[in-house]
Amino acid sequence: MNPNLKRLRRSMMFLNCQKPGLIKDPYIYAPDSIMLDLEDAVAEREKDAARYSLYHALQEIDYRGVERVVRINGLDTDLWEEDIRCAVAGGCDAIRIPKTETAEDVRRVENAVIAAEKEFGREDGSTLIMAALESAKGVMNAFEVCSASERLFGIALSGGDYTKDLQTTISGTGVELMGARQHMIIAARAAGVQCFDTVYTNLKDMDGFRRDVETIHTMGFDGKSIINPRQIPIVHEIFTPTEKDIIFAEKVVREIDTKKAQGIGVFTVDGKMIDIAFYDGAKRTLALAKASGVYKGDL
Amino acid sequence: MEIKKAAVAGTLESSDCMVTVEPGSGTVELDLESAVIRQFGKQIRKVINETLANLDVTDAKVTVVDKGALDCTIKARVECAVYRSNGITNNLPWGGAIK
Numbered sequence: 001m002n003p004n005l006k007r008l009r010r011s012m013m014f015l016n017c018q019k020p021g022l023i024k025d026p027y028i029y030a031p032d033s034i035m036l037d038l039e040d041a042v043a044e045r046e047k048d049a050a051r052y053s054l055y056h057a058l059q060e061i062d063y064r065g066v067e068r069v070v071r072i073n074g075l076d077t078d079l080w081e082e083d084i085r086c087a088v089a090g091g092c093d094a095i096r097i098p099k100t101e102t103a104e105d106v107r108r109v110e111n112a113v114i115a116a117e118k119e120f121g122r123e124d125g126s127t128l129i130m131a132a133l134e135s136a137k138g139v140m141n142a143f144e145v146c147s148a149s150e151r152l153f154g155i156a157l158s159g160g161d162y163t164k165d166l167q168t169t170i171s172g173t174g175v176e177l178m179g180a181r182q183h184m185i186i187a188a189r190a191a192g193v194q195c196f197d198t199v200y201t202n203l204k205d206m207d208g209f210r211r212d213v214e215t216i217h218t219m220g221f222d223g224k225s226i227i228n229p230r231q232i233p234i235v236h237e238i239f240t241p242t243e244k245d246i247i248f249a250e251k252v253v254r255e256i257d258t259k260k261a262q263g264i265g266v267f268t269v270d271g272k273m274i275d276i277a278f279y280d281g282a283k284r285t286l287a288l289a290k291a292s293g294v295y296k297g298d299l
Numbered sequence: 300m301e302i303k304k305a306a307v308a309g310t311l312e313s314s315d316c317m318v319t320v321e322p323g324s325g326t327v328e329l330d331l332e333s334a335v336i337r338q339f340g341k342q343i344r345k346v347i348n349e350t351l352a353n354l355d356v357t358d359a360k361v362t363v364v365d366k367g368a369l370d371c372t373i374k375a376r377v378e379c380a381v382y383r384s385n386g387i388t389n390n391l392p393w394g395g396a397i398k
């Protein structure tokens with residue numbers, strides 16, 4: 001199994017491969033992942049140019065541990081297969097499938113990735129996949145998409161196209177996205193993969209952005225798509241456990257371990273009732289804190 | 300590879316370069332313009348010539364206007380212009396002639 005399937009992905013920043021100035025040093029902003037875009041951001045007549053830039057950027061720029069995901073063109077174009085050859089040859093970490101609607105979409109991409117890994121001598125299984133759901137049909141099929149491949153690490157909502165398909169618009173309140181968000185996080189958790197939220201496009205409304213991130217964090221999402229470096233610190237702040245969270249999680253884990261040995265099932269920690277049901281959540285908090293670099297403990 | 304027709308790749312934006320290739324007259328003729336030509340002219344020429352050699356281009360007129368592009372961008376723009384001049388967009392030799 002690829003060890004990066006469950007890596008930390010709080011912030012996934014889109015970058016247009018058509019623009020060399022954007023893809024040359026995004027690691028200075030320290031997002032967890034970058035999404036090098038060959039799709040919507042790239043003008044139709046520059047699709048070829050974006051690929052050469054992508055290939056050499058992947059080969060020659062040291063992104064300092066930031067995950068490099070490549071968004072390929074849609075499966076309804078004649079571009080996506082060459083996109084995959086280019087991205088896999090360059091050594092990307094993952095492929096993002098746009099407009100995913102079925103498990104078959106994922107399997108088509110997986111087969112092309114397998115062929116490219118073989119053609120370019122890359123380790124079998126080294127290229128992961130994520131799927132963007134951008135339509136009502138895609139959201140309805142979220143669980144089958146999540147379960148379609150062992151390489152698939154997660155799904156992401158693409159709010160712009162999704163709301164267009166619902167025949168509504170992005171309101172800024174999140175009301176129009178509620179159903180998709182809830183359905184997708186449940187499907188992702190049922191399948192054991194990660195779930196990522198859509199972009200927030202109003203860069204002038206940072207308070208609205210913060211509320212949006214707080215909402216999806218509460219809902220259980222693993223991270224959010226980002227379009228501007230200014231958004232990264234807010235996402236990381238909200239998705240990184242606080243010192244108080246970490247201390248409490250440590251107490252919960254230690255107390256459950258101790259009480260279990262004593263044959264005690266229910267007890268209190270800092271005045272809160274605790275039983276075995278809290279164990280996994282506390283362990284997750286500590287794992288997230290460790291991955292975020294704010295916890296050096298041994299639990 | 301033969302340069303079949305004139306082709307352009309890149310822009311004049313910062314960190315980019317614009318590469319034009321045209322059919323040559325027997326050799327590679329390179330015309331380079333760059334704001335950093337005194338410091339990096341030699342290196343930029345080297346990258347362009349190596350990229351053309353990898354693509355087996357031996358007969359071309361090449362014009363490059365550099366706006367502070369990294370080596371990886373210069374290679375990408377030269378390759379793009381050469382393949383555009385041949386109308387090739389698929390089954391490209393990633394890791395082969397493109398390296």
